[in-house]
Structure formats: structure tokens, C-alpha cells
Amino acid sequence: xxxxxxxxxxxxxxxxxxxxxxxxxxxxxxxxxxxxxxxxxxxxxxxxxxxxxxxxxxxxxxxxxxxxxxxxxxxxxxxxxxxxxxxxxxxxxxxxxxxxxxxxxxxxxxxxxxxxxxxxxxxxxxxxxxxxxxxxxxxxxxxxxxxxxxxxxxxxxxxxxxxxxxxxxxxxxxxxxxxxxxxxxxxxxxxxxxxxxxxxxxxxxxxxxxxxxxxxxxxxxxxxxxxxxxxx
Numbered sequence: 001x002x003x004x005x006x007x008x009x010x011x012x013x014x015x016x017x018x019x020x021x022x023x024x025x026x027x028x029x030x031x032x033x034x035x036x037x038x039x040x041x042x043x044x045x046x047x048x049x050x051x052x053x054x055x056x057x058x059x060x061x062x063x064x065x066x067x068x069x070x071x072x073x074x075x076x077x078x079x080x081x082x083x084x085x086x087x088x089x090x091x092x093x094x095x096x097x098x099x100x101x102x103x104x105x106x107x108x109x110x111x112x113x114x115x116x117x118x119x120x121x122x123x124x125x126x127x128x129x130x131x132x133x134x135x136x137x138x139x140x141x142x143x144x145x146x147x148x149x150x151x152x153x154x155x156x157x158x159x160x161x162x163x164x165x166x167x168x169x170x171x172x173x174x175x176x177x178x179x180x181x182x183x184x185x186x187x188x189x190x191x192x193x194x195x196x197x198x199x200x201x202x203x204x205x206x207x208x209x210x211x212x213x214x215x216x217x218x219x220x221x222x223x224x225x226x227x228x229x230x231x232x
Contacts, residue, residue, distance in 0.1 A: 018100025026226035032150035072118035086112035099155035107156035117165025120144035125173030
């Protein structure tokens with residue numbers, strides 16, 4: 001049964017991996033690079049800063065976001081990958097020679113599970129629960145899924161790596177959010193916002209629009225950069 005799942009995983013990877021398009025090669029490389037998303041991180045910091053009425057609350061929300069990253073990425077890279085020691089597709093002794101790579105990028109030796117998937121999905125779930133805005137939730141889930149797609153396209157993770165990363169990231173984001181809620185119960189005034197300007201957790205829609213807009217413009221930037229790279 002395990003061998004069948006592994007073979008299915010390999011087949012799915014080869015189906016989804018790469019293309020003959022230099023445009024998509026450039027797009028995947030841009031989207032998978034952490035620095036591409038710095039404006040998004042800054043806009044989320046701006047949203048937190050604007051919508052929490054004390055320094056303590058700002059620091060604790062940022063601490064929880066960092067905790068999401070630590071529990072997802074550190075557990076993955078520090079414990080799971082070396083313990084499971086599953087080869088990345090690019091290093092897999094069975095199909096490694098069949099995997100399309102972009103600019104020689106092959107990643108590290110081990111790929112189970114995907115740090116990109118668990119990191120981004122944990123942040124997406126945490127802020128979706130925290131802010132309670134449909135547009136923000138959809139944008140952040142798409143952001144995570146875009147990162148997941150790049151890892152498959154570049155051939156550095158199997159679909160199973162991505163799926164397990166998403167599951168672990170979702171669990172981490174949910175647990176950290178409820179940790180935040182438990183702590184906030186000791187300090188909260190219990191207010192519920194009923195307004196066309198705020199979500200029920202007190203985040204202004206105008207500030208949420210900033211985050212969503214930055215996500216859209218960052219994605220458009222990646223599309224444009226991949227296009228310009230063909231002519232430079």
C-alpha cells in the first residue's frame with residue numbers, strides 16, 4: 001500500500017512538474033522567492049499595528065505569527081525532514097533524472113514535508129481566524145496555494161509533501177490562534193464590533209483592503225517580471 005502511494009506521488013509530481021515555457025519558469029522562481037512577498041508581510045504588519053489598541057496586543061499578535069512560523073518551519077526542517085529523510089523529487093534515485101529543473105535549482109536533499117506549504121498555510125489560517133474577513137481569507141489561502149504550486153512546478157516537492165505541509169500548517173495556525181484567544185480572555189473588554197467599517201473582531205475593512213491590494217499587485221508584479229525576463 002505504501003509503495004502504491006509513493007508511486008502515485010511520483011506520477012502526480014511528474015504530471016505537475018515544469019513545462020517548456022520560459023515564462024512559467026520565471027514566474028515560478030519569482031513567486032517562490034521569499035523576498036517577493038516582503039510587501040505583503042509589511043502590509044500585514046501595518047494592519048496589525050493599526051487595529052490593536054495597545055502595544056501589548058500588537059506584540060502578542062506578532063509573537064503568535066512568529067510562533068506559527070517557528071512551529072511549522074522549525075519542526076519541519078529541524079525534526080521531520082532529517083527523521084523521515086525522504087528525497088526531494090530532484091534527488092529521488094528513481095525519477096530524479098526525469099524532473100524538470102529551473103536554472104539548476106534542486107533544493108536540499110530532503111523534502112518531507114514542504115516548509116513553504118506549512119509556513120504560508122499556518123500564517124493564512126491564523127490571520128483568517130484572527131481578522132474574520134472573507135476577502136482576506138481568500139487572498140491568504142490563494143497566496144499559500146500559489147507558493148505550493150511553485151514547489152511542484154520546480155520539482156522540489158512531491159504532492160504528498162505539499163499536502164502534509166498544508167495539514168500541519170493548518171493545525172499550527174488554528175492552535176496558535178486559540179492560544180491567543182485564551183490569553184486575550186484575561187485582558188479583553190469583551191467588545192463585539194457590529195459595523196460596516198469593522199469585522200466582528202475589530203479590524204477595519206479599509207486596512208484589510210490594503211493587504212488584499214498588496215497581494216494582488218505583488219502577483220501582478222511577478223507576472224510582469226516573468227514577461228520582461230523573456231526580453232532582457
